[in-house]
Amino acid sequence: MSKNQGKLTIHTKQRGAELSDLFGIFFEDLNHAADGGLYAELIRNRSFEFDPIDHPDFHSLTAWEKVERGGGLAELWIEDSYPMNERNRHYAVIAINKPGDGVGIANVGFNSGIPVRTGEEYLFSFYARRDESFNEPIRITIESNEGIIHGDATVVIDSSEWRRYEAAITVNETNYSSRLTITTVGSGKLYVDMVSLFPKKTYLGRMNGLREDIASLLAELKPKFMRFPGGCLVHDGSLNPDDRNSMYRWKNTIGPIEQRPSRRNNWRYNQTLGLGYYEYFLFCADIGAKPIPILPGGYDPHHKRIVPIDELGPWIDDALDLIEFANGDPSTEWGAIRAELGHSEPFGLEYIGIGNEEVGEPFFERYSYFHQAIKTKYPAMKIINSSGPFAAGGEYERGWQSARENGSDLVDEHYYQSPEWFLANFDRYDGFKADEPKVFLGEYASWGNTYYNAITEAAYMIGLERNAHSVGLACYAPMLCNVDYVNWKPDLIWFNNHEVFGTPNYYVQKLFMHHQGDRLLHIEASGFSQPKVGEAKSINGAIELTANASSVNFSDVRIVNNDTSEERLFTGWTAELSDTEESRLEGKTKRAVRLGDTDWSNYTLYMTARRIDGSKGFVVYFGQSDERNQLFWEIGGWQNQDSMISSRVDNRNSCLTQSLFAVETNVKYELALEVSGRRIRAYINGELIHDTVDKLPIIQPLYSSSSADDATGDTIIKVVNVQDAAVSADVALEDLPKANEHFVEIYELSGYLLEDENSFEQPQKIMPVQRGFSFEGNSFSHEFPAHSVTVFRIKTSAE
Numbered sequence: 001m002s003k004n005q006g007k008l009t010i011h012t013k014q015r016g017a018e019l020s021d022l023f024g025i026f027f028e029d030l031n032h033a034a035d036g037g038l039y040a041e042l043i044r045n046r047s048f049e050f051d052p053i054d055h056p057d058f059h060s061l062t063a064w065e066k067v068e069r070g071g072g073l074a075e076l077w078i079e080d081s082y083p084m085n086e087r088n089r090h091y092a093v094i095a096i097n098k099p100g101d102g103v104g105i106a107n108v109g110f111n112s113g114i115p116v117r118t119g120e121e122y123l124f125s126f127y128a129r130r131d132e133s134f135n136e137p138i139r140i141t142i143e144s145n146e147g148i149i150h151g152d153a154t155v156v157i158d159s160s161e162w163r164r165y166e167a168a169i170t171v172n173e174t175n176y177s178s179r180l181t182i183t184t185v186g187s188g189k190l191y192v193d194m195v196s197l198f199p200k201k202t203y204l205g206r207m208n209g210l211r212e213d214i215a216s217l218l219a220e221l222k223p224k225f226m227r228f229p230g231g232c233l234v235h236d237g238s239l240n241p242d243d244r245n246s247m248y249r250w251k252n253t254i255g256p257i258e259q260r261p262s263r264r265n266n267w268r269y270n271q272t273l274g275l276g277y278y279e280y281f282l283f284c285a286d287i288g289a290k291p292i293p294i295l296p297g298g299y300d301p302h303h304k305r306i307v308p309i310d311e312l313g314p315w316i317d318d319a320l321d322l323i324e325f326a327n328g329d330p331s332t333e334w335g336a337i338r339a340e341l342g343h344s345e346p347f348g349l350e351y352i353g354i355g356n357e358e359v360g361e362p363f364f365e366r367y368s369y370f371h372q373a374i375k376t377k378y379p380a381m382k383i384i385n386s387s388g389p390f391a392a393g394g395e396y397e398r399g400w401q402s403a404r405e406n407g408s409d410l411v412d413e414h415y416y417q418s419p420e421w422f423l424a425n426f427d428r429y430d431g432f433k434a435d436e437p438k439v440f441l442g443e444y445a446s447w448g449n450t451y452y453n454a455i456t457e458a459a460y461m462i463g464l465e466r467n468a469h470s471v472g473l474a475c476y477a478p479m480l481c482n483v484d485y486v487n488w489k490p491d492l493i494w495f496n497n498h499e500v501f502g503t504p505n506y507y508v509q510k511l512f513m514h515h516q517g518d519r520l521l522h523i524e525a526s527g528f529s530q531p532k533v534g535e536a537k538s539i540n541g542a543i544e545l546t547a548n549a550s551s552v553n554f555s556d557v558r559i560v561n562n563d564t565s566e567e568r569l570f571t572g573w574t575a576e577l578s579d580t581e582e583s584r585l586e587g588k589t590k591r592a593v594r595l596g597d598t599d600w601s602n603y604t605l606y607m608t609a610r611r612i613d614g615s616k617g618f619v620v621y622f623g624q625s626d627e628r629n630q631l632f633w634e635i636g637g638w639q640n641q642d643s644m645i646s647s648r649v650d651n652r653n654s655c656l657t658q659s660l661f662a663v664e665t666n667v668k669y670e671l672a673l674e675v676s677g678r679r680i681r682a683y684i685n686g687e688l689i690h691d692t693v694d695k696l697p698i699i700q701p702l703y704s705s706s707s708a709d710d711a712t713g714d715t716i717i718k719v720v721n722v723q724d725a726a727v728s729a730d731v732a733l734e735d736l737p738k739a740n741e742h743f744v745e746i747y748e749l750s751g752y753l754l755e756d757e758n759s760f761e762q763p764q765k766i767m768p769v770q771r772g773f774s775f776e777g778n779s780f781s782h783e784f785p786a787h788s789v790t791v792f793r794i795k796t797s798a799e
């Protein structure tokens with residue numbers, strides 16, 4: 001087989017769009033990304049505030065155990081009648097019945113326990129008070145589950161009022177499954193709250209700081225920005241900031257940690273808010289990333305909680321005050337608070353997001369008020385609007401319409417799709433205009449953490465970069481995942497309580513962040529032969545009708561061949577299908593029915609559908625090869641609020657388009673699904689609700705982009721080869737002086753199997769290798785290996 005050979009020409013003097021802040025990171029406290037993750041606190045449930053609101057299994061003593069040593073006897077319970085403050089009402093009471101060798105409590109931390117390392121120091125603190133009769137010192141130990149002491153300290157409680165006590169403990173053994181105990185041989189009652197243990201070694205040694213290994217991995221990415229604090233956790237909650245269940249309100253997250261309320265995290269756990277807005281800003285400053293906070297827009301789309309317009313004032317003030325908190329002079333109210341917390345310099349906030357993937361009119365109505373107020377007071381602030389959680393469709397368009405009408409600077413797009421979708425949509429932003437709001441691709445990932453996922457994302461990122469005129473910001477999501485508390489996968493970085501590793505996707509992000517450059521350079525590909533693609537295949541395959549969390553009835557089904565008008569009637573045919581919890585338990589009723597085994601293509605499917613009872617609606621599968629490869633139309637999907645068309649490739653879904661639609665019980669819907677080639681149109685009661693194309697990937701011989709780095713003068717070239725054969729190219733840099741010798745740094749990811757992944761055992765199995773070479777004149781030849789990502793840094797500054 002002859003090699004594919006062509007030419008990449010870089011016009012080093014033809015500068016294009018600015019790349020600005022293009023590649024950054026996304027932070028959300030899901031998967032225990034903050035508590036039990038980046039936030040270095042080692043005590044779980046430190047202030048006894050865990051509650052069934054957070055998770056049905058949680059209670060005030062989650063992660064705590066009673067300790068009774070050497071015949072000691074004690075009782076342990078929770079009270080709230082004499083709290084240390086109103087926001088942290090619960091505290092533990094240890095009533096000593098018989099001291100024995102010591103009684104008290106132990107905390108078992110996150111994951112397998114509290115991780116400690118030989119020779120390292122740990123900073124313990126807690127709030128305590130005692131009964132007047134209580135007169136013995138308190139012993140704090142870090143010890144193994146078998147009671148082997150790794151380090152200890154003694155604290156004397158000298159008041160019956162709440163006071164903070166602290167001690168430093170140096171540990172003489174490495175143990176990733178230890179526990180912290182607080183015991184005494186005193187008599188009477190001891191009251192304990194806000195128990196904390198931090199490694200002294202946090203990232204940059206900060207107090208209330210971050211886990212050094214995870215923070216370093218993030219810093220090593222050199223992201224241009226960090227988006228925080230989420231994700232859905234921003235808007236999933238109640239409207240009252242003092243509720244346990246409140247939306248994420250930033251003012252609750254600053255100041256002394258014992259004054260910060262505990263919060264229900266919508267990912268079904270408790271959020272201490274110890275990692276709060278001040279810490280986020282500080283971390284951004286520490287790693288040189290611009291902060292991008294996302295604020296709730298007064299609307300919870302999950303539970304349809306809506307702030308009345310005339311009560312929006314405090315929510316808008318939250319946004320204005322946040323800008324002052326970040327940027328204001330210490331003479332301003334919120335600037336003074338920042339200075340008091342330890343940062344008199346401003347944090348340089350340039351962007352602010354209102355809303356996170358909200359769908360529905362209440363959000364867009366409220367967004368305008370935020371936008372107006374912010375732009376009036378801070379005209380230079382770049383405001384980010386939202387276009388929902390789908391790549392296309394009614395709500396996506398609604399978000400863009402709102403952004404255009406309001407003059408938003410950016411629109412937050414989110415999508416999680418198959419690797420094939422990313423390849424097929426490499427050109428997604430080619431038609432976007434420079435004079436419109438820019439895209440903030442605020443959440444995206446292909447489903448998986450294999451090498452294949454990473455290289456398809458790399459190809460897509462080439463597309464993002466080439467369209468920097470319209471794509472302003474992009475960040476992979478989610479970023480962090482604790483292996484023992486998985487809410488969502490894939491994720492960029494995985495960790496347990498003492499180890500961390502970056503996925504292949506991480507190393508792709510790192511390559512693009514390290515070698516982003518400041519301005520695009522014009523790059524042309526010529527002479528390559530186009531990889532063979534199969535014939536432009538029509539969607540074909542079986543059709544299956546199903547119920548979704550409901551009992552449904554399908555009738556009057558017929559299929560018309562679009563080319564011949566031939567009809568296949570399912571005369572007198574009705575199907576009662578059920579997918580309710582009850583029917584599943586009984587295992588009696590049918591959930592799905594297949595319309596024959598026919599290989600349908602180019603047809604229109606008509607049917608009448610009715611929900612008999614249940615909470616959602618219907619799903620029509622089509623183009624079905626097998627369960628792992630098919631398309632489907634969901635009517636009444638998610639919380640019975642969407643109609644969506646999705647494709648599934650190798651069991652990985654991509655939503656192609658979505659619109660709002662809710663199914664009602666005992667209403668007949670006339671549904672029609674028209675499939676022509678790869679185009680899909682769907683109608684409900686005669687109205688077109690979806691018109692989309694299930695694009696097949698058209699593989700490029702090479703995916704390439706080039707940019708100039710102002711600080712170094714380097715010319716950067718990125719090339720991705722997703723094919724299973726090497727591709728050779730002459731790389732020509734127009735306008736370089738011919739005679740000079742140029743040195744090239746080359747960073748390459750190649751040589752892995754598509755299914756390869758990194759792991760705790762092999763954390764850097766997949767990572768780029770660096771080497772160098774030089775060339776004379778203005779061109780060199782290079783072979784781009786099969787399945788590879790290559791970055792050249794051409795040191796043109798030395799001339």
Ligand code: AHR
Nearest residue numbers: 231232233357389477478
């Ligand atoms: O990134 C995980 C979740 O996906 C985010 O919380 C949400 O915004 C999106 O639906």
